[in-house]
Amino acid sequence: MRKWPLLLTVLLVLLYPYLLQSTYFRTIGIFIGIRAIVVIGLCLLMGYAGQASLGQAAFYALGAYTSGVLTVRYGVSPWLALPAGIILASVVAAAVGWPALKLRGHFLALATLSFGLIVYFLLKQWSFLTGGPSGLSGIPALSVAGARLRSAEYYYLVWGTVALVAWLAHNIVHSRIGRSLRAIHDSETAAECLGVDTFRLKLQLFVLSAAYAALAGTLYAHFVRFFSPAAFGFKVSIEFAIMAALGGMASIYGGVLGVATVTLLIEVLRAVVPLALPAAHAVAAVETAVFGLILVAVFIFLPDGLAGGAQQLRTRLVARRAAAAGQTKEARS
Amino acid sequence: MSILEVREVAREFGGVLAVDKVSFMVQENEIVSVIGPNGAGKTTLFNIISGVYAPTAGQVLLRGREIQGKKVFQSAGLGLTRTFQNLQLFSRMTVLENVMTGRYMRTSSGFLAAALRLPQAVREERLTREKAFSCLEQVGLEACAERPVTMLSFGEQRLVEIARAMAMEPGLLLLDEPASGLNPAEKLQLAGLLRRLRDSGITILLVEHDMNTVMELSDRVIVLYLGRKIAEGTPAEVQQDEMVVAAYLGGEKIC
Numbered sequence: 001m002r003k004w005p006l007l008l009t010v011l012l013v014l015l016y017p018y019l020l021q022s023t024y025f026r027t028i029g030i031f032i033g034i035r036a037i038v039v040i041g042l043c044l045l046m047g048y049a050g051q052a053s054l055g056q057a058a059f060y061a062l063g064a065y066t067s068g069v070l071t072v073r074y075g076v077s078p079w080l081a082l083p084a085g086i087i088l089a090s091v092v093a094a095a096v097g098w099p100a101l102k103l104r105g106h107f108l109a110l111a112t113l114s115f116g117l118i119v120y121f122l123l124k125q126w127s128f129l130t131g132g133p134s135g136l137s138g139i140p141a142l143s144v145a146g147a148r149l150r151s152a153e154y155y156y157l158v159w160g161t162v163a164l165v166a167w168l169a170h171n172i173v174h175s176r177i178g179r180s181l182r183a184i185h186d187s188e189t190a191a192e193c194l195g196v197d198t199f200r201l202k203l204q205l206f207v208l209s210a211a212y213a214a215l216a217g218t219l220y221a222h223f224v225r226f227f228s229p230a231a232f233g234f235k236v237s238i239e240f241a242i243m244a245a246l247g248g249m250a251s252i253y254g255g256v257l258g259v260a261t262v263t264l265l266i267e268v269l270r271a272v273v274p275l276a277l278p279a280a281h282a283v284a285a286v287e288t289a290v291f292g293l294i295l296v297a298v299f300i301f302l303p304d305g306l307a308g309g310a311q312q313l314r315t316r317l318v319a320r321r322a323a324a325a326g327q328t329k330e331a332r333s
Numbered sequence: 334m335s336i337l338e339v340r341e342v343a344r345e346f347g348g349v350l351a352v353d354k355v356s357f358m359v360q361e362n363e364i365v366s367v368i369g370p371n372g373a374g375k376t377t378l379f380n381i382i383s384g385v386y387a388p389t390a391g392q393v394l395l396r397g398r399e400i401q402g403k404k405v406f407q408s409a410g411l412g413l414t415r416t417f418q419n420l421q422l423f424s425r426m427t428v429l430e431n432v433m434t435g436r437y438m439r440t441s442s443g444f445l446a447a448a449l450r451l452p453q454a455v456r457e458e459r460l461t462r463e464k465a466f467s468c469l470e471q472v473g474l475e476a477c478a479e480r481p482v483t484m485l486s487f488g489e490q491r492l493v494e495i496a497r498a499m500a501m502e503p504g505l506l507l508l509d510e511p512a513s514g515l516n517p518a519e520k521l522q523l524a525g526l527l528r529r530l531r532d533s534g535i536t537i538l539l540v541e542h543d544m545n546t547v548m549e550l551s552d553r554v555i556v557l558y559l560g561r562k563i564a565e566g567t568p569a570e571v572q573q574d575e576m577v578v579a580a581y582l583g584g585e586k587i588c
Contacts, residue, residue: 168448175447175454176440176461183423183434190421193383194501195409195438204444250425 006253013159017152026151030223032256032263033158034216039243039255040162040169041212046241047249048173049205050185051101052109055116056240059210061123061232062089063217068136068227069129078142078222085214093210094203101202104188108206116237123229135228142222158219162256165212169252181205235288242291245298248305257306265290334397336361336505336536337382342391342401344377351377353560354391359505364527364537366547369557370580375540376509378557382538383415383507384408395505410438412504416494418513422482428493429478432465435500439464468496472526488519492526499530506530508539512546524550548572556580 016029045051066085070076100111123130142149172178183191184198247258273283302309337359344352352374359365367375380386387402400408423431442454469475472492512520541547548568556564558580
């Protein structure tokens with residue numbers, strides 16, 4: 001990737017709170033950042049290693065609820081709850097991934113799908129711990145040295161975290177490990193013949209993606225400070241997968257782009273749909289239909305997502321410019 | 334000690350013996366070919382040695398260690414690798430990246446070292462690139478290093494696969510019909526390359542249909558017929574063996 005799109009993005013992210021100075025837009029900015037952390041992990045897993053997870057919201061929930069429960073029920077410091085959530089999600093991911101990844105094929109997608117549903121129902125049922133369907137409230141805000149983080153500061157904390165996890169992911173992609181993960185995607189047999197323990201690498205990556213999701217979940221918990229299981233249902237897992245697919249799974253940068261696009265689209269739908277369809281469930285129904293259309297459109301027109309599309313467009317423009325230059329040269333001679 | 338010893342290896346598929354008590358040895362720095370008419374059990378034997386199948390009986394020893402039934406990546410860790418008749422390249426990578434992947438066994442940085450760009454990982458990455466590039470030079474594809482591997486011709490892709498195996502610096506390299514799909518010039522180039530590999534200390538075992546290549550290249554030839562070994566010897570000996578001639582009669586003619 002060239003340097004300027006990255007610089008432009010960094011500049012946009014840094015200036016965003018000043019460009020749109022409303023609580024609403026700042027909240028959206030924070031949500032995009034939090035989801036981007038989940039989706040970057042998912043891009044590594046799905047885009048690079050070719051292993052689909054349809055239950056990423058469950059790890060997001062494990063992070064959020066570990067933070068929520070430890071701080072609300074046991075008075076633990078949020079800064080201690082954060083690593084606890086990540087560790088719990090990692091251990092659970094290892095337990096889910098172990099049997100699923102022993103088998104080749106799409107067993108991880110099936111296992112994570114059912115795992116997501118199980119977690120969702122447990123969150124609803126274990127009211128004594130999670131508050132059940134009515135949710136968990138009173139989660140403390142994050143504070144540094146006794147001072148509570150205000151939303152502008154939280155925005156930079158979240159995006160600082162995004163930058164960190166994106167950097168780690170970028171380094172992994174461009175390494176011996178990243179190459180082997182891509183190798184697994186293309187030919188598991190050939191990777192094994194070169195000595196790659198494909199099971200172990202896939203499991204490690206799956207655990208890493210769960211840790212990313214749990215980290216995002218913790219940041220979510222201390223930002224919204226109240227949530228219910230509805231924030232972690234099957235639909236949320238699918239949304240994460242759609243964000244990754246739309247952005248271009250084999251691109252970390254594209255993943256962030258996918259999150260921003262889908263998040264803004266949801267906001268637009270929420271504003272526009274009630275004007276045309278006043279029924280209570282219209283927004284949800286239209287959202288589902290629009291997501292379906294996006295998925296189909298991505299698979300047909302943009303198999304490598306927005307990032308891949310942009311790359312293609314650039315290649316085509318360069319080729320056209322080169323052809324045009326060639327013609328003028330011919331015309332001169 | 335021989336680098337590979339196959340002892341009374343058998344493999345049954347639903348009552349049919351695809352390989353029936355085959356034994357042979359491969360010495361260090363040899364080029365050995367396994368030939369036989371279609372259905373002789375060559376591919377099954379190959380899959381057993383490379384760890385894709387476990388044998389129903391018998392042993393496979395790599396430098397004296399039993400490897401039958403071991404996982405493919407474990408055998409690779411002991412210095413055995415293979416190529417594929419229908420090619421198994423990493424289609425989303427460049428030519429160089431494909432070959433760099435072959436360095437996996439010879440490097441060690443894990444997730445943490447990679448994620449944090451520890452000096453060890455950075456150094457390994459540079460050495461990996463250099464080594465992979467020199468492997469590409471040896472097969473004459475250094476000019477294509479940065480191209481997507483799918484842009485190359487079939488013959489060139491076959492060389493990339495061999496370069497990838499070379500990058501691993503294996504003790505024993507199994508080649509599954511390396512000459513298939515190559516034109517005569519490419520076959521000559523391949524034979525030269527395999528000889529240079531042998532001279533550099535890589536022992537080669539190949540399954541091959543192309544008799545010219547086999548006879549010209551091999552130090553020894555093993556002939557399978559209906560799952561059994563019916564002959565073994567130098568190319569000249571095998572060509573004069575009555576059983577071999579009989580096995581091929583009516584089928585392919587041995588030259």
